[in-house]
Amino acid sequence: MNATRMAAERMADLSDAVGDRPAMALKGLNLSSCTQVSALTLVCGAIESFLEFHRMLKLIPFRSKPGPLRQKLHTHVALTGVERTFPPSDIIVSKTCPKGVITYANKVFLDVARLTESQVVGAAHSVVRHPDMPRAVFALMWSRLQAGQEIFAYVLNMTSCGDHYWVHAHVTPSFGADGQIIGYHSNRRVPDRSAVDTVAPIYRELKAIEDRAANRADGLKSSVERLNSILRDAGVSYDQYVFSLAS
Numbered sequence: 359m360n361a362t363r364m365a366a367e368r369m370a371d372l373s374d375a376v377g378d379r380p381a382m383a384l385k386g387l388n389l390s391s392c393t394q395v396s397a398l399t400l401v402c403g404a405i406e407s408f409l410e411f412h413r414m415l416k417l418i419p420f421r422s423k424p425g426p427l428r429q430k431l432h433t434h435v436a437l438t439g440v441e442r443t444f445p446p447s448d449i450i451v452s453k454t455c456p457k458g459v460i461t462y463a464n465k466v467f468l469d470v471a472r473l474t475e476s477q478v479v480g481a482a483h484s485v486v487r488h489p490d491m492p493r494a495v496f497a498l499m500w501s502r503l504q505a506g507q508e509i510f511a512y513v514l515n516m517t518s519c520g521d522h523y524w525v526h527a528h529v530t531p532s533f534g535a536d537g538q539i540i541g542y543h544s545n546r547r548v549p550d551r552s553a554v555d556t557v558a559p560i561y562r563e564l565k566a567i568e569d570r571a572a573n574r575a576d577g578l579k580s581s582v583e584r585l586n587s588i589l590r591d592a593g594v595s596y597d598q599y600v601f602s603l604a605s
Contacts, residue, residue: 426460426480427473431516432489438520443548444470450525450546453532456539458483472518483544488514488522492564493574494581498596503531503542510600512549512557524554526604553603560588 444450450470453462463478471478471486478485487496491514502509508530516522525546534540564581571577589596 425476427477427485428481430485430487430489431518431520432487435516435518435520437489437516437522440521442470442517442521442523444523446548448548450544452478452483452544452546454483454542454544456541458542461541470517470523471515472521477518486515486517488516490514490561490565492561492581492585493568493578494564494585495561497578497582498585499529503529504539506531506533506539510597510604512553512600512603513546514561524549526550526553550604556603560585 444466448466449464450467451462451464452460452467454460460478460481460483463473463475467473468475468478473486495511495513499509499511508528511527511529513525513527514522515525526549527544527546529542529544531539532541532543564584567581567584568574568577571580589599592599594602
Protein backbone atom coordinates (compact mmCIF):
# COMPACT_ATOMS: atom_id res chain seq x y z
CA MET A 359 0.00 0.00 0.00
CA ASN A 360 1.51 3.38 -1.03
CA ALA A 361 1.84 6.39 1.28
CA THR A 362 -1.02 8.32 -0.35
CA ARG A 363 -3.48 5.49 0.13
CA MET A 364 -2.33 4.89 3.71
CA ALA A 365 -2.82 8.56 4.62
CA ALA A 366 -6.24 8.64 2.95
CA GLU A 367 -7.44 5.54 4.81
CA ARG A 368 -6.08 6.91 8.08
CA MET A 369 -8.08 10.11 7.61
CA ALA A 370 -11.14 8.04 6.63
CA ASP A 371 -10.91 6.24 9.97
CA LEU A 372 -11.08 9.62 11.71
CA SER A 373 -13.92 10.99 9.57
CA ASP A 374 -16.59 10.42 12.23
CA ALA A 375 -14.69 12.74 14.58
CA VAL A 376 -13.45 15.47 12.23
CA GLY A 377 -15.03 14.94 8.82
CA ASP A 378 -13.02 15.44 5.62
CA ARG A 379 -12.23 19.14 6.10
CA PRO A 380 -8.49 18.70 6.85
CA ALA A 381 -7.95 16.72 3.67
CA MET A 382 -10.01 19.17 1.57
CA ALA A 383 -8.10 22.12 3.02
CA LEU A 384 -4.76 20.58 2.06
CA LYS A 385 -5.95 19.94 -1.49
CA GLY A 386 -6.99 23.58 -1.72
CA LEU A 387 -3.43 24.71 -1.01
CA ASN A 388 -2.26 23.26 -4.33
CA LEU A 389 0.68 21.44 -2.74
CA SER A 390 2.54 18.61 -4.39
CA SER A 391 1.20 15.10 -3.78
CA CYS A 392 4.20 14.23 -1.65
CA THR A 393 3.82 17.36 0.48
CA GLN A 394 0.09 16.76 0.87
CA VAL A 395 0.69 13.21 2.09
CA SER A 396 3.28 14.40 4.62
CA ALA A 397 1.00 17.16 5.88
CA LEU A 398 -1.99 14.86 6.04
CA THR A 399 0.03 12.35 8.07
CA LEU A 400 0.98 15.05 10.56
CA VAL A 401 -2.64 16.21 10.82
CA CYS A 402 -3.82 12.65 11.44
CA GLY A 403 -1.23 12.22 14.17
CA ALA A 404 -2.31 15.42 15.88
CA ILE A 405 -5.98 14.48 15.70
CA GLU A 406 -5.33 11.01 17.06
CA SER A 407 -3.35 12.47 19.96
CA PHE A 408 -6.18 14.88 20.76
CA LEU A 409 -8.82 12.13 20.63
CA GLU A 410 -6.75 9.92 22.92
CA PHE A 411 -6.35 12.82 25.36
CA HIS A 412 -10.10 13.41 25.26
CA ARG A 413 -10.75 9.70 25.87
CA MET A 414 -8.44 9.74 28.89
CA LEU A 415 -10.25 12.78 30.29
CA LYS A 416 -13.47 10.75 30.33
CA LEU A 417 -11.76 8.18 32.53
CA ILE A 418 -10.93 10.78 35.18
CA PRO A 419 -13.59 10.79 37.91
CA PHE A 420 -15.74 13.88 38.22
CA ARG A 421 -14.10 16.52 40.41
CA SER A 422 -16.54 18.33 42.67
CA LYS A 423 -16.23 20.76 45.54
CA PRO A 424 -15.03 19.17 48.80
CA GLY A 425 -17.71 17.28 50.68
CA PRO A 426 -20.75 15.27 49.57
CA LEU A 427 -22.29 15.80 46.14
CA ARG A 428 -25.34 18.07 46.13
CA GLN A 429 -26.58 17.44 42.60
CA LYS A 430 -27.22 14.40 40.45
CA LEU A 431 -24.19 13.50 38.33
CA HIS A 432 -26.09 13.85 35.06
CA THR A 433 -26.62 17.57 35.71
CA HIS A 434 -22.91 18.30 35.22
CA VAL A 435 -21.41 15.18 33.60
CA ALA A 436 -21.99 14.31 29.93
CA LEU A 437 -23.16 10.77 29.23
CA THR A 438 -20.66 8.69 27.27
CA GLY A 439 -22.92 5.80 26.28
CA VAL A 440 -20.26 3.41 27.58
CA GLU A 441 -21.49 0.59 29.81
CA ARG A 442 -19.44 -0.46 32.81
CA THR A 443 -19.77 -3.69 34.74
CA PHE A 444 -18.24 -5.40 37.73
CA PRO A 445 -17.47 -9.02 38.69
CA PRO A 446 -20.48 -11.22 39.55
CA SER A 447 -18.84 -12.03 42.88
CA ASP A 448 -18.79 -8.34 43.89
CA ILE A 449 -21.67 -6.71 45.74
CA ILE A 450 -22.36 -2.99 45.80
CA VAL A 451 -23.50 -2.10 49.31
CA SER A 452 -24.89 1.16 50.64
CA LYS A 453 -26.96 2.35 53.56
CA THR A 454 -29.09 5.47 53.83
CA CYS A 455 -31.10 7.34 56.40
CA PRO A 456 -34.93 7.35 56.06
CA LYS A 457 -34.67 10.31 53.67
CA GLY A 458 -32.33 8.46 51.29
CA VAL A 459 -29.11 10.22 52.29
CA ILE A 460 -26.12 7.88 52.12
CA THR A 461 -24.58 6.95 55.47
CA TYR A 462 -22.33 4.12 54.21
CA ALA A 463 -20.92 2.98 50.87
CA ASN A 464 -18.56 0.04 50.38
CA LYS A 465 -15.46 0.05 48.21
CA VAL A 466 -17.23 -1.70 45.31
CA PHE A 467 -19.77 1.11 45.17
CA LEU A 468 -17.05 3.75 45.16
CA ASP A 469 -14.96 1.92 42.56
CA VAL A 470 -17.83 1.30 40.14
CA ALA A 471 -19.29 4.80 40.46
CA ARG A 472 -15.78 6.32 40.41
CA LEU A 473 -16.52 8.43 43.46
CA THR A 474 -14.82 8.98 46.79
CA GLU A 475 -16.27 8.28 50.21
CA SER A 476 -16.31 12.00 51.02
CA GLN A 477 -18.35 12.67 47.85
CA VAL A 478 -20.88 9.95 48.63
CA VAL A 479 -21.47 9.89 52.38
CA GLY A 480 -23.92 12.69 53.15
CA ALA A 481 -25.19 12.84 49.55
CA ALA A 482 -28.63 11.75 48.39
CA HIS A 483 -28.53 8.27 46.88
CA SER A 484 -30.14 9.73 43.77
CA VAL A 485 -26.85 11.42 42.79
CA VAL A 486 -25.94 8.28 40.78
CA ARG A 487 -29.36 7.98 39.15
CA HIS A 488 -29.20 7.76 35.38
CA PRO A 489 -31.49 10.25 33.58
CA ASP A 490 -32.98 7.40 31.50
CA MET A 491 -34.45 5.71 34.59
CA PRO A 492 -38.25 6.12 34.80
CA ARG A 493 -39.51 7.74 37.99
CA ALA A 494 -42.30 5.15 38.18
CA VAL A 495 -39.81 2.51 39.31
CA PHE A 496 -38.57 4.69 42.16
CA ALA A 497 -42.15 5.60 43.13
CA LEU A 498 -42.88 1.89 43.49
CA MET A 499 -39.64 1.37 45.40
CA TRP A 500 -40.34 4.14 47.90
CA SER A 501 -43.95 3.06 48.46
CA ARG A 502 -42.78 -0.45 49.32
CA LEU A 503 -39.88 0.64 51.53
CA GLN A 504 -41.87 3.20 53.48
CA ALA A 505 -44.46 0.50 54.11
CA GLY A 506 -41.71 -1.58 55.71
CA GLN A 507 -41.37 -4.02 52.80
CA GLU A 508 -38.32 -5.13 50.84
CA ILE A 509 -38.07 -4.73 47.08
CA PHE A 510 -36.01 -6.11 44.22
CA ALA A 511 -35.51 -3.93 41.14
CA TYR A 512 -33.37 -3.44 38.08
CA VAL A 513 -31.77 -0.01 38.14
CA LEU A 514 -29.63 1.93 35.68
CA ASN A 515 -27.04 4.14 37.37
CA MET A 516 -24.24 6.36 36.10
CA THR A 517 -20.64 7.01 37.08
CA SER A 518 -18.77 10.24 37.67
CA CYS A 519 -17.20 10.00 34.20
CA GLY A 520 -20.53 9.61 32.38
CA ASP A 521 -20.52 5.83 31.89
CA HIS A 522 -23.52 3.74 32.97
CA TYR A 523 -24.03 0.44 34.74
CA TRP A 524 -26.99 -1.84 35.47
CA VAL A 525 -27.63 -3.44 38.85
CA HIS A 526 -30.07 -5.94 40.29
CA ALA A 527 -30.88 -4.21 43.55
CA HIS A 528 -32.29 -5.67 46.76
CA VAL A 529 -33.35 -2.89 49.12
CA THR A 530 -34.64 -3.49 52.65
CA PRO A 531 -35.75 -1.19 55.47
CA SER A 532 -33.76 -1.18 58.71
CA PHE A 533 -35.74 -0.99 61.96
CA GLY A 534 -34.90 0.47 65.35
CA ALA A 535 -35.71 -1.02 68.73
CA ASP A 536 -39.11 0.69 68.64
CA GLY A 537 -39.98 -0.89 65.30
CA GLN A 538 -39.67 2.37 63.37
CA ILE A 539 -37.71 2.61 60.14
CA ILE A 540 -34.27 4.10 60.79
CA GLY A 541 -32.84 3.70 57.30
CA TYR A 542 -32.46 1.48 54.26
CA HIS A 543 -29.90 -1.12 53.22
CA SER A 544 -29.17 -1.95 49.58
CA ASN A 545 -27.22 -4.82 48.02
CA ARG A 546 -26.69 -4.63 44.28
CA ARG A 547 -25.30 -7.31 41.97
CA VAL A 548 -24.60 -7.57 38.27
CA PRO A 549 -27.87 -8.54 36.53
CA ASP A 550 -28.21 -11.20 33.86
CA ARG A 551 -27.90 -9.67 30.40
CA SER A 552 -31.17 -11.28 29.34
CA ALA A 553 -32.93 -9.46 32.19
CA VAL A 554 -31.45 -6.13 31.14
CA ASP A 555 -32.49 -6.75 27.52
CA THR A 556 -36.06 -7.36 28.70
CA VAL A 557 -36.29 -4.45 31.13
CA ALA A 558 -34.53 -1.77 29.04
CA PRO A 559 -37.30 -1.30 26.42
CA ILE A 560 -39.96 -1.20 29.14
CA TYR A 561 -38.02 1.49 30.97
CA ARG A 562 -37.66 3.46 27.73
CA GLU A 563 -41.42 3.32 27.22
CA LEU A 564 -42.12 4.46 30.79
CA LYS A 565 -39.58 7.26 30.52
CA ALA A 566 -41.11 8.44 27.24
CA ILE A 567 -44.54 8.59 28.90
CA GLU A 568 -43.12 10.70 31.70
CA ASP A 569 -41.25 13.04 29.36
CA ARG A 570 -44.16 13.85 27.06
CA ALA A 571 -46.64 14.61 29.84
CA ALA A 572 -47.71 18.19 30.43
CA ASN A 573 -46.22 18.14 33.93
CA ARG A 574 -44.21 15.84 36.20
CA ALA A 575 -47.19 14.75 38.30
CA ASP A 576 -49.25 13.68 35.28
CA GLY A 577 -46.21 11.99 33.77
CA LEU A 578 -45.55 9.95 36.88
CA LYS A 579 -49.23 8.98 37.22
CA SER A 580 -49.42 7.80 33.60
CA SER A 581 -46.12 5.95 33.87
CA VAL A 582 -47.20 4.09 37.02
CA GLU A 583 -50.49 3.16 35.34
CA ARG A 584 -48.60 1.80 32.34
CA LEU A 585 -46.28 -0.23 34.57
CA ASN A 586 -49.28 -1.73 36.36
CA SER A 587 -50.95 -2.54 33.05
CA ILE A 588 -47.83 -4.37 31.84
CA LEU A 589 -47.92 -6.51 34.99
CA ARG A 590 -51.67 -7.15 34.61
CA ASP A 591 -51.22 -8.21 31.00
CA ALA A 592 -48.46 -10.59 32.08
CA GLY A 593 -50.68 -11.95 34.84
CA VAL A 594 -48.00 -11.56 37.51
CA SER A 595 -47.19 -9.36 40.47
CA TYR A 596 -44.21 -7.04 40.39
CA ASP A 597 -42.14 -9.43 42.52
CA GLN A 598 -43.03 -12.42 40.36
CA TYR A 599 -42.02 -10.50 37.26
CA VAL A 600 -38.64 -9.45 38.69
CA PHE A 601 -37.91 -12.96 39.98
CA SER A 602 -38.80 -14.48 36.60
CA LEU A 603 -36.15 -12.35 34.94
CA ALA A 604 -33.53 -13.27 37.52
CA SER A 605 -34.09 -17.01 37.21
